Amino acid sequence: MVNEHGVKKYEPRRTRSGTKETRANFSLRSFVSFVVNRGCMPGKVAKIGTFSDWVGLFDEWRKEIGVDRDEIASFKFDTLYGAIETDEIQFGSYKGRRKWENLRQIPTQQMRDALLNMIVYQGDTEFASVEQQRHLFETAPTDWDRRALTRVMIEEMRHGWQMCALLLDHFGYSGKVEAQKMLERRAFENERLLGAFNVDVDNWMDFFTYTDFVDRDGKFQLQMLKYSAFAPLGRSMSYMLREEAFHMGTGNDGLRRIVQAGVIPGWLIQKYLNKWISCSYDLFGTDHSSSAHWAYVWGIKGRYDEPKNQNPAKLDELNDYNRHLYRDEVAGLVERLNGFRKAGEPELYAPDIRFNRAIGQFAGQKFHAKTGEMLSDKDYEQHFVEAMPTAEDRKRLLEIIANEKKWIAEKEGARDPFETIGEPRKSAINL
Numbered sequence: 001m002v003n004e005h006g007v008k009k010y011e012p013r014r015t016r017s018g019t020k021e022t023r024a025n026f027s028l029r030s031f032v033s034f035v036v037n038r039g040c041m042p043g044k045v046a047k048i049g050t051f052s053d054w055v056g057l058f059d060e061w062r063k064e065i066g067v068d069r070d071e072i073a074s075f076k077f078d079t080l081y082g083a084i085e086t087d088e089i090q091f092g093s094y095k096g097r098r099k100w101e102n103l104r105q106i107p108t109q110q111m112r113d114a115l116l117n118m119i120v121y122q123g124d125t126e127f128a129s130v131e132q133q134r135h136l137f138e139t140a141p142t143d144w145d146r147r148a149l150t151r152v153m154i155e156e157m158r159h160g161w162q163m164c165a166l167l168l169d170h171f172g173y174s175g176k177v178e179a180q181k182m183l184e185r186r187a188f189e190n191e192r193l194l195g196a197f198n199v200d201v202d203n204w205m206d207f208f209t210y211t212d213f214v215d216r217d218g219k220f221q222l223q224m225l226k227y228s229a230f231a232p233l234g235r236s237m238s239y240m241l242r243e244e245a246f247h248m249g250t251g252n253d254g255l256r257r258i259v260q261a262g263v264i265p266g267w268l269i270q271k272y273l274n275k276w277i278s279c280s281y282d283l284f285g286t287d288h289s290s291s292a293h294w295a296y297v298w299g300i301k302g303r304y305d306e307p308k309n310q311n312p313a314k315l316d317e318l319n320d321y322n323r324h325l326y327r328d329e330v331a332g333l334v335e336r337l338n339g340f341r342k343a344g345e346p347e348l349y350a351p352d353i354r355f356n357r358a359i360g361q362f363a364g365q366k367f368h369a370k371t372g373e374m375l376s377d378k379d380y381e382q383h384f385v386e387a388m389p390t391a392e393d394r395k396r397l398l399e400i401i402a403n404e405k406k407w408i409a410e411k412e413g414a415r416d417p418f419e420t421i422g423e424p425r426k427s428a429i430n431l
Contacts, residue, residue, distance in 0.1 A: 047176065047177075048176050048180050050168075051165065051168050054164055054168060054176075054179050054180065054183075058183060061127075067130060067153060069137070070150055071150050071154065071418060072153060072154055077161050078158075079161065079165040080158075080162065081232070081235040081236060081238075081239075082236075082237075082238025082239050084226075084231060084234045084235055085307075087099055087231070090227050090299075090306060091227065091302050091306060092229070092296055092297050092298055092300075093297050093298065093299070094229060094298070094299045095299070097229075099228075099230070100229055101231050101232065103170055103171065111300065112171075114291070114298065114300055115230055115300055116174065116175070117291075118295065118301060119166055119178075119233065120163075120167070120178045120193075122159075122163055122222075122225065123159075123160045123162075123163030123164055123167070123182050124182055124193045124194070125194060125197050126156045126163065127156075127182055127185075128185075128198070129201075129210075129214075129215075130156050130160075132187050132188075132199065132201040132210075133152075135200075135202055136149055136202075136207055139204065139401070141407070141408050142410070142411060144414060144416070144417070147417045148250045148417045149207070150417070151246065151417040151421055154421075155243040156247075158243070159240050159244075162239075163236075164179040166232055166233060167179045170232065187200075188200065194283065195279075196214060196279045196282070196283055199279075203394070203401065204408075205264070205272050207251070207254070208250070208251045208254030208255050208258065209255065209272045209273060209275070209276045210251065211247045211248060211251030211254070212252045212255055213273075213277050213330055214276055214279065214280050214283070215244060215247040216248050216329070216330065217280045217283045217284070217326065218244055218247075219244050219245075219248060220284070220304050220322060220325070220326055221283075222240050222241050222244060223241065224304055224306070224322065225237055226241065227307070228300055228302075229299030230300065246417070252333060253411075255337055256336075256337060256340055256409075257410075258408050259338075259340045259348070260340040260409045261407055261408050261409045262342035263407040264397065264407055266341065266345035266346045266347075267346055268389075269348065270346065270348055270349070271387065271388055271393060273348060273349075273351065274355065274356065274388055275388055275389055277330055278351050278355050278356035278357065281353055282358050282360070284323040284326065285359070286319065286359045286360045287317070287361045289318065292315075292318040292319050293315045297315065303318065303322060304325050304326075305325065319360075324353070327350065327353050330350045331349075333350075334348050334349060334350045349370055351369040351370070351387075352367055352368065352371070352372035354367040355367050355368070355369040356369070356384075356388070366380035368383060
């Protein structure tokens with residue numbers, strides 16, 4: 001939905017714990033009811049029996065959304081498990097006990113349900129991102145960028161594959177249902193579980209900003225799951241984190257090349273930073289989240305800096321704690337981009353953590369993107385148009401990309417993305 005200025009209006013978003021900005025509970029029971037009753041792809045059976053059955057659906061999904069092409073079509077997807085740094089649970093009520101290798105070892109059904117929920121939400125984002133970026137192949141600024149996009153998509157698909165393998169290997173019938181539904185929801189039909197993953201990434205400014213900052217949220221989430229008391233989930237994270245590093249690097253270097261070229265004006269670049277960084281703040285979840293509280297107590301999901309942080313966890317502030325760590329990191333990255341600005345261009349900044357928030361204590365409140373100052377309704381309406389991409393801004397951006405050959409600086413001295421795709425697998429370690 002857009003307002004009269006062509007700016008996307010605020011719409012409800014879901015967090016990784018399933019909470020809407022209204023703080024209404026999106027319980028696991030209602031979530032399972034939602035996915036079980038949605039129905040299947042046309043012509044598909046309502047149940048998959050084996051992982052091979054799921055792979056068949058995965059192959060059809062790729063064809064249906066239009067990405068079964070180039071290197072993707074020939075890539076051999078697989079399930080990869082790395083080492084974990086300790087076999088002992090590192091935090092929560094079960095700290096010091098041996099990590100769980102299967103569901104039978106997990107003490108309660110509530111804990112098993114919460115773990116299932118975490119895996120479903122993580123996997124859903126992986127497939128969603130491919131759907132969001134599916135139209136970018138033909139507009140890649142260089143062949144290197146097209147191949148980088150292809151690698152990013154392959155690795156996101158592999159991450160979704162990994163999560164579905166966990167579901168099928170460990171969660172019985174419920175896992176099969178969830179793995180199937182993961183391939184039936186569509187980002188472009190507004191069906192993915194988190195709002196940020198239903199927004200089209202339809203130009204390369206979007207792509208570079210998305211991979212730098214939304215994928216960086218992904219890094220934070222994977223790192224927190226790496227400490228999980230459920231050992232197979234923790235072992236899944238090492239390779240995924242290494243692969244995610246390429247995605248963030250692609251985005252960050254793409255933004256550096258855009259800033260360095262100096263063709264797209266800085267004020268327009270800033271709007272896309274505001275769009276995707278503010279969206280990423282919400283991905284950490286609502287404040288005072290009971291889901292985050294219990295996930296920590298049960299040892300399912302830790303803090304981002306868990307091994308280094310010797311302070312007792314503030315259980316009611318876990319999401320906000322991790323969100324502020326993320327904000328500090330992205331602020332440093334944006335500041336580095338300023339070193340490549342051409343003379344006269346405005347200084348770029350990471351938006352205030354309260355700007356354009358759709359969940360939590362700042363949801364729907366009217367803060368200035370740069371200063372954090374609270375604004376009146378009238379002033380905020382004008383500021384929002386100045387701070388976020390409008391339909392006219394998008395039109396101007398696409399005209400620049402179409403007509404200015406040097407809108408992005410050359411990618412110099414870089415190895416082909418597919419020459420290095422295997423390297424994270426050879427050296428996967430805990431970060």
